[in-house]
Amino acid sequence: MVSQQFTVDLNKPLVFQVGHLGEAYQEWVHQPIISKERPRFFKSDFWEFCTCTAWWAVPLIWLPVVCWFVSMSVNMGHTFSQISLMVILGISIWTLIEYIVHRFLFHIETQSYWGNTMHYLIHGCHHKHPMDSLRLVFPPTATAVLLFPLWNLVKLFFPPSMAPALFGGGLLGYVIYDVTHYYLHHGQPTGDMPKKLKKYHMNHHYRILNKGFGVTSPLWDRVFGTLPGSKVAEKTR
Template identity: 40%
Template sequence: MTPAANDSPSGTSQEAASLRASPRLFENCLLDKLSRVHWSTPLFVYVPVVFVLASLSLQAYAAGPVLCATALGYFIWTLIEYFGHRFLFHYEFPGRYGARIHLLIHGVHHVHPNDPLRLVMPVLLSGPIMIIAYTVVRLLFGLPLGYPVLMGFIIGYLAYDMVHYYVHHGEPKTRLGLTLRRLHMLHHFRDSTRGFGVSVPWWDYVFRTAHVRAERGGTGT
């Protein structure tokens, strides 16, 4: 696993800068620019999609069925978030090219966890995920039932991205916000083999990957 799990968010200003500023990932200037994303980009791209899906859903069904299907889509996302983070993002692909793939997918975030431009998914990554999700939802549920399911899936994704940015660069005041931040900082700076549910920490308890209570004394936050 990327050695950043042993880093500490405290220390010299030089160390802090190292955690914050990540290097170029691509020689191509355009690709490298596209790999750096302002936190609001997913909102501008996908909130209009959510409104379109909501309109299509409510044209076909009453509010009750739409809410149920949306909840199902959100539930599906939570599993994708947990298992994707646990088994894909943290999978160490073999060989030199495998290490490069790991760095591009998630490793760079663990080496430079406070880089504000590499905290939410680039559209180059989230776009194909949404196309795949639409295809699967259409095959499994058909249309128009697939519209609210996909809407819930996208809402879950947006919640994940916004929570992820917030726990790194926000200033939580609520108990929930502080808990989410503490758990995610434990994942980064104490044990990267636990705490995979960024916005859905309950799955870590279900699948026994939650941080043990003995670790709660020092979070590195």
């Protein structure tokens, strides 16, 4: 562990530097750089390419997969109403997963070299560079790796005819989440609800980081008591 004297050189690849911050990492990573200029992560062009994903790749790749999983349950004889309920249940389960992962994994406090490095890769970079448009959504390769154990988990707990539509609904929830997240950072909402959702998410980034963990909805923040107040006097961690 390197003490607070370590300084990150923003002109060099960042990923293998941030671990050296030690205990100072948490303070550093939550001081955002408000710039659309993309930081360099890796010296290797290949690994650098793997960290960048355009937002439209998420629906383009995963919506056909959603349709395929849902069609499996359709082919097993379920009615439209039954399929709709399964998909809605899948989306609902995703919103809870979204909240839990964001609160307890993405905002875990680290201080070891590898702990800081991994945190920076999975979420810290987003708080440090919130306007980096190509590192806002999850890379499809990483998503695919995670889908295999999740699919097996769903099959374990639900009947064979229900599992595909339920899983497809959860995957649709993920797609909605990633596209919404991108829009909240780079879109200019005009409707009342999107404006409130953008303000709610920007509060999480710039004012009170230990609340507002939902992205597509504040529902679970209300349930678990992490909904920010209407006025936040100061930024806290």
